Amino acid sequence: MKKLDKLVLQSFLGPFVLSFFVVVFILLTQHMLKYFDDIIGKDLGWDVIGQLLFYFAVFMTPSALPLGVLFASLIAFGNLGEHFELTAIKSSGVSLLRVIQPIFVFVLLLTVLAFHINNSLVPRAALEAYSLLYDIKQKKPALDLREGTFYNGIPEVSIKVDQKLPDGITLKNILIYDHRNRDGNKDVTIADSGRMFTIHNQRYLKLELFNGYNYTEGSQAGKDLASRTYNPNMQALSRSRFVRSELIFDLSSFSLSRTDKKWFQGNRIMRNLRQLDGDLDSIQGEIDMQRVKFEATRSGYFANMERDVASFASPDPVQTVTATSWHRTDSAAKTKTSDKGNPQGFRPTRRAKLKMLMQKADSALQALQTVPRKEPAGTTARTNTSVIGRIDSLLSTPADASVVSQAAARARMVKSEISNAIATSEVYQTEWRTYYVQWHKIWASSLACIAMFLIGAPLGAIIKKGGLGVPFIVSVFFFILYYMLSILGEKWAKTGIVPVPAGVWAADVILFGIGLLFLRQARLDARLFDADAYLVALERTRKKLGKRLSAMATTKG
DSSP: OHHHHHHHHHHHHHHHHHHHHHHHHHHHHHHHGGGHHHHTTSOOOHHHHHHHHHHHHHHTHHHHHHHHHHHHHHHHHHHHHHTTHHHHHHHTTOOHHHHHHHHHHHHHHHHHHHHHIIIIIHHHHHHHHHHHHHHHHHSOOOOOOOBTSEEOOSTTEEEEEEEEOTTSSEEEEEEEEEOTTSSSSOEEEEEEEEEEEEETTTTEEEEEEEEEEEEEEESOTTBOTTOOBSOTTOOEEEEEEEEEEEEEEEOGGGSOOOOOGGGTTTSGGGOOHHHHHHHHHHHHHHHHHHHHHHHHHHTTTTHHHHHHHHTTSOTTHHHHHHHHHHHHHHHHHHHHHTOOOOGGGHHHHHHHHHHHHHHHHHHHHHHHHHSOOOOOTTSOOOOOHHHHHHHHHHHHSOOOHHHHHHHHHHHHHHHHHHHHHHHHHHHHHHHHHHHHHHHHHHHHHHHHHHHHHHHHHHHHHHHOOOSSSHHHHHHHHHHHHHHHHHHHHHHHHHHTSSOHHHHHHHHHHHHHHHHHHHHHHHHTTOOTTOHHHHHHHHHHHHHHHHHHHHHHHHHHO
16 A cells, blocks of 8 residues: 555656646736836846745745645546556555545645645745835836936936937937036036946946036126125026036935835734734724724713703603603613624614614603603692693794704714714724634635645546646636635625625635535546536437327327
8 A cells, every 4th residue: 555655646746846836937927917017127136036036926825735736636636547547446446535545644734834834934925025016116217318308317417318329328418407406407517428337336327428518507696806795686607618527426216225024014914813813803992992982972962852851841750750761771772782792793783772762762752641740639640741732832833043053063963973983983894804804814725725635636536637738727717716716705705795704715615515526426436527428318318208208199199
């Protein structure tokens, strides 16, 4: 059996290593195309580009491992089936489950390794990659003078050349505006020709100008020999001719400066499980704080209504019963709303509270109508018709414009405050679900290797086709299915359509079920992809249907 395990492992490891690097290269190329315009023309060294590619390659590992396992298992068992080695192994009494056992153990170890990569290496690689990419985006393009246009890449300097020779150094008809004094276009240099090159490890730009003039407009005009100003409104214009002149400009702004990584560490893709747990606790604390703030301000929204309803009753048992009912309702509301529960249940709890406020007015009116008043001695008890009459007269009295405007303004204020509370709560809820999705995604992307293996191994044994043709097509199909299910599940989980665990784990569960189905069919030697099997089944169905039709015709005759 050791030789059998060695044979199966050797047939799997080679295609796995090759397919893993090919998949990483394809995913890396597709990902880097989005940032192609931000990288080209920045005069970056190969060390910077190599670092960026390496970090993004590590970042692509969680997606490449499942696809590599699927592709390699299809090739391995397809080759074993195509060369009848799998048939010989089965004929010797070894089951399919025993054949796939060594590769399954290797995939389990690979799953553990994938989890540590997703939890440790991928967040660090994402932090390094995206921080470096941000610095590259902020870097100025390389020094590139174009003919006939002003170049403003050098701070506070504008350069224009009419002709740039093919050697990239010699220039013709040079015009330079120096704005470093921040006094307008008062320092102009014109030269017939010149040479341009960098010095001191490309930190400075040196321009050698030939046969030109320098025009300087300053505030030294109107001074006599004793340097006394007699006309401050005049400006002096000086012109100097030169045969050869040198100008040096600082190019430090063109160098790549690194930003502190602490400004990027808050992103969810740059956090491991322990850090995500802390983030979830912090967001949950913000949600609870918003709930406490809403509870503290909610009682003031309808304070006038409670006071007005309570003032309808006089100091007698009617008012006592009404106040008691209000107090009991508030106690029940506090008891009900003290339950912390799931953060996703915040909105139904708030709606229940608003509904409870509406029930308060109904209970108060019912108490006013049913509770009898105390009458003096010698009189019979009667219902509180006077209080009801007072309420009817109050409701029938038309309100003036000031009362209506005050009520409308208060209603708008209450609506605005409630809307702001709802919007703030939804923002924190969305953020909480987003981080919770990332927490589950670290686990789900690691266990996807097992699901892909359960699809690839039995499917390769059923197809019995090795090489790169059929396995590649099948791998791409199932990877696209896995990718679509993952994206759709994460989107639904982030928007709250489905619970977060269900949305993240849906792709793994579905593919795991498909893999178990293929494994069962492979153990039974099912001919799922054999056209002859379907033709035979169709012919049998046609014959049975013909016999039934003939029997029905005979019975009718």
